[in-house]
Structures are given as structure tokens and as C-alpha cells.
Amino acid sequence: MKTSRYATSRQKACQHCSVAKAKCDRKATGCSRCAKRKIPCVYPQTRSSKEKSPSQGGPSPQSPDSIPDSLVPSFCGLPPDSHSEAWTEPWAQPVGQREHIRTASSNTLTSNPISFKKTELDFSNLELFCPINTDEITTRWMNPYIPVPGQTIKQYPSGVSSFISRILKSYTAVAARGRGTLPFVHPSQISEQPASSPLTTCLSLIKICETPLPGSEGTAAMVLQREMGNIMECHESYNELSLLGAFQAYLIYCLALFFKLHQGPQNQLRSAMMNLQTLAHLSSKQGLMCVADQDRTRPKWEEWIVTETKRRTLYVMYLFDSVLSTQEALPTFLATELLGLPSSASKLLWHARSRSEWEREYNIHLAEWTDKSLTIDELWPVPPDMDAPDIARRSRRVDHWLEEIDEFGTMLYAVTSCTHGG
Known part of the structure; x- marks a missing residue:
């Protein structure tokens, strides 16, 4: 024809x-x-009118090795x-x-509806602090093998495990397709990252995983693993924003290896998770909360973007770790090392398009949350020593939080509520 x-x-x-x-x-x-x-x-892509198909005696298709x-x-x-x-x-x-x-x-992720001017954001001189012991993040992979006193095993119902897996798989598809934005990558990061940054490289390279040909998954995995190796070789030279991007990129690569290229834990994925937890530790150590949070005052927009994005990426990493543990029939433990970290922020704050819009919404947030923002541990099981008034107060705070959250927060609540009740 x-x-x-x-x-x-x-x-x-x-x-x-x-x-x-x-x-x-x-x-x-x-x-x-x-x-x-x-x-x-x-x-x-252009094709010469003189190019012949194999059936017409033209050059044969290239081998998978080229x-x-x-x-x-x-x-x-x-x-x-x-x-x-x-x-x-x-x-x-x-x-x-x-x-x-x-x-x-x-169709890169830079074409999302939320645009930012580079001159509007300044990610230098951020005042952040880390309220948790991040050493427990980098050694979390050892928990199933070396029991630690005080650990609480978290029993995910089979339906919840399946739900987590499907959600994380959808994140991988969003990245591979290149349309939309990931709920743990803030839109401002795309405009601020240089073309050679780990995150920008990842969001372009990951597209080779969208529709891999049968039998080509191993070659695609080799490409991703090589870039993952580059990240680990260079991560000590990254500044704070680049290290966060490297952490996110490495997580996206791990998700793609597992959900798109079907590289199970036995195929070096567990080793990759150890590296991922190292990046999480280093990035978290530089600050997971704003100093202004201690005084209940409004931080700089840039400070809030970095800390909120770090925490979201951290929560996704922990969910993915639970998926791998479930597949290997290993126990999953409650992430008590994250105790006290804020849960995901409101939809209006996350999707604010300008500094003035974000500041207005944050002022409202401070007025409504006079004590402190909801913390991730308030979505965990109710402590046995908590009395009825405190339980009622906690329930009201969760209800208030649910009024404001985006789809990422809804996912977190679905997982914790179906696992722990409440």
C-alpha cells in the first residue's frame, strides 16, 4: 500500500x-x-522517501544491541x-x-498548567532544620533482618497492599508518559532545574519505559541503572536543591525498574533501595521542616516548597519499600523514625501559582491551625494511653485536614485508615 x-x-x-x-x-x-x-x-522524526522497508530489499532492522x-x-x-x-x-x-x-x-512535564518565572524563586539561604534522627532512614533496610527493640510490625491488609502498588504504578506511568505532574515533584522544580540536573535528565530518560518492546526490558534497565550509578558517584557534589532532585530521580528510576521493566528485588533492586535510603538520609538531614514552623510564623515560599517536597518524596519511598517487603514476604514496620513530621499539605498551598497566592493561603492556614499542622503519626494507631478527650481532639484535627488535602493526601489517608482504623 x-x-x-x-x-x-x-x-x-x-x-x-x-x-x-x-x-x-x-x-x-x-x-x-x-x-x-x-x-x-x-x-x-523524518524518513527519507528513498528508505526501503525490509520487505523491499532495504536494510534489515537493527539488532537490540545497537x-x-x-x-x-x-x-x-x-x-x-x-x-x-x-x-x-x-x-x-x-x-x-x-x-x-x-x-x-x-511533551515534557514542563508543559504543566502551573508555570513559574525563574526570577521569582530564590532557593539560596534556606532556613531549615531536621527534627528526626535520619540515621534510622539509611539503616531501615536492615530492620527485617536485624530486629530492633520497640519496633512495631505493620500488617497491611491484602487490599491495601494492592492499592499501594497500583497507586505507585500509576506514578510510574505518569513519569514515563510525560504528561501531568507527579504528586511528589513540585512544579517549580521543573523550571528551576538546569537541563543537566538529575531530575531533568530522569524525566526525559524515563520515557523509554513507556512502551518497552517484549524482551527489551533488560536493555532499558541497563540504561536506567547506569544513570542511577552516575547519581551515586556525583551526589556528594550536589547542592541542597540538586540533592533533592537526585533523591526524587533515583526513586523514579526504582519505581520504573519494578513496575515498568519488571526488575524484582532479586535483580539488584534491593541494592538500589539501600542507595535510595542513603540519598533520603542525606537530603532529609539538610532539613525537613522550616525554622519558621517552630514559631508558627510564615516561612519563605522556597523553604516551604523544599520541605514539603522532601517529605512527600520520603513518604512515597516508604510506601515503595513496603511493596518490596510484601513481595519478599518480609515484615513491614511502622516508620516511628518519622514521628512528628507534618503530613501532606493542603491542595491550595501545593498548587499555588504565585508567591502572593501562596502567602495568602498560608496566612489562612496559620489562622486555622493555631496549634500545629497535622503530623503523620496522627494517622497511625491511637496510642493505648490516649484518653477520650485527646482522641476526640485528634479526630477533629484529622477531619479538618481532610477538608483541605489533594489526591496525595487522600491516598495517604486511605492507606493509614484502612490499615490502622480511624
Whole structure:
């Protein structure tokens, strides 16, 4: 059957220049306009009219061991460091699949409805503190093997375990598809991260997991694991915001390995979880709460963004750890090391589009929560020594929190309520 003359795009400029109707110099490593703006430079997939299909005697399909460079998005300004090595890994797809990947790669998470101006946010000189012992985070993987006095086993009903698994799987799909935003990645992070940052690299590289071909999962896993190795090699040089992004990126890679590429705990995933908990420990140690929280005053927006995002990422990591433990028939323990940390914030605060909007909502939050914000342990089992008035007060606080939360908070409540009651 003859192919339509319009079946393949004749667009010559890169995606961003085409949308802006600007002149594109079409450099092989990325056009000058995209390089100046430090944004991904993606060219549309074109196919020569003289190209022959295998049935017509043309070149045979590439083997799974070879990957054309055209499949990898070109990142302008990407330094020739360890991060850039991940983009040279081999990855093979048929032409139709190749065109699909190129189309998807242009739909990055930067196109979400909440936009931020870089000049509006300043993530330097943040006043944060950590109220918990983060050493217990980095050694959590040992809990099933080395019992510690005072540990409380958490028995997830089978339905709750399935619910957690499905929710985390959906997060992986959102990242791989490149549409929408993850509930533990704040929209401002996308605009603030440079093109070569771990998080930006992750949100582009993870798209190879959207529809992997049968039998190609191992190659895709190798690509992700190489970038995970780069993160662990470079994490000591990251500043606070980059370390948070590295923590999030490593978590997203782990989720993709498990849910998309079916790499179980026996396939080095447990080792990856140890590294993930190390990153969680280092990032958390730099601060999980704002200093202003101690005085019940309003912090800087940037301080709130960093601490809220860290805690959300931390909670997702703990849920994923429970999924792995359940699959291996290992016990899951109550995360008592997180005692006192705030639970997820309100939807209006998380989705605030500007500083003025966020400050207005936070002032309302302070007026309504005169004591302190709801903490994560208030969603756990009621302590046996808590009297009736305190139980009633705790119930009212949870009800108040439920009035304000977004879908992430709803998920947390569903898990804790169905597990512990209340």
C-alpha cells in the first residue's frame, strides 16, 4: 500500500523553534536558540522517501544491541560529565516506535498548567532544620533482618497492599508518559532545574519505559541503572536543591525498574533501595521542616516548597519499600523514625501559582491551625494511653485536614485508615 505523502512530518526546525515560529540553525547537538535557553532540543522524526522497508530489499532492522543516537533527546548545554554518558546507551526500536518516542519526548512535564518565572524563586539561604534522627532512614533496610527493640510490625491488609502498588504504578506511568505532574515533584522544580540536573535528565530518560518492546526490558534497565550509578558517584557534589532532585530521580528510576521493566528485588533492586535510603538520609538531614514552623510564623515560599517536597518524596519511598517487603514476604514496620513530621499539605498551598497566592493561603492556614499542622503519626494507631478527650481532639484535627488535602493526601489517608482504623 502506498504511503501518503503527508504520513511523515516535513518539519525542518526543532520542536521549540517550530512552535515559536523562530529561525532554527538545526545544529546536530541542538540549535543555538535552545542552547541559549537551556531547554531540550528535539527534532521531528523524518524518513527519507528513498528508505526501503525490509520487505523491499532495504536494510534489515537493527539488532537490540545497537541504538541510534537520534532516539535520544539532545540536551543543549549538557556538560561532558557522567550525566551525559547515559544518553549514549544503546536502545533499539522500530521506526514506528521511534516516531512515537520522539513525539512523546516533546511533551515534557514542563508543559504543566502551573508555570513559574525563574526570577521569582530564590532557593539560596534556606532556613531549615531536621527534627528526626535520619540515621534510622539509611539503616531501615536492615530492620527485617536485624530486629530492633520497640519496633512495631505493620500488617497491611491484602487490599491495601494492592492499592499501594497500583497507586505507585500509576506514578510510574505518569513519569514515563510525560504528561501531568507527579504528586511528589513540585512544579517549580521543573523550571528551576538546569537541563543537566538529575531530575531533568530522569524525566526525559524515563520515557523509554513507556512502551518497552517484549524482551527489551533488560536493555532499558541497563540504561536506567547506569544513570542511577552516575547519581551515586556525583551526589556528594550536589547542592541542597540538586540533592533533592537526585533523591526524587533515583526513586523514579526504582519505581520504573519494578513496575515498568519488571526488575524484582532479586535483580539488584534491593541494592538500589539501600542507595535510595542513603540519598533520603542525606537530603532529609539538610532539613525537613522550616525554622519558621517552630514559631508558627510564615516561612519563605522556597523553604516551604523544599520541605514539603522532601517529605512527600520520603513518604512515597516508604510506601515503595513496603511493596518490596510484601513481595519478599518480609515484615513491614511502622516508620516511628518519622514521628512528628507534618503530613501532606493542603491542595491550595501545593498548587499555588504565585508567591502572593501562596502567602495568602498560608496566612489562612496559620489562622486555622493555631496549634500545629497535622503530623503523620496522627494517622497511625491511637496510642493505648490516649484518653477520650485527646482522641476526640485528634479526630477533629484529622477531619479538618481532610477538608483541605489533594489526591496525595487522600491516598495517604486511605492507606493509614484502612490499615490502622480511624
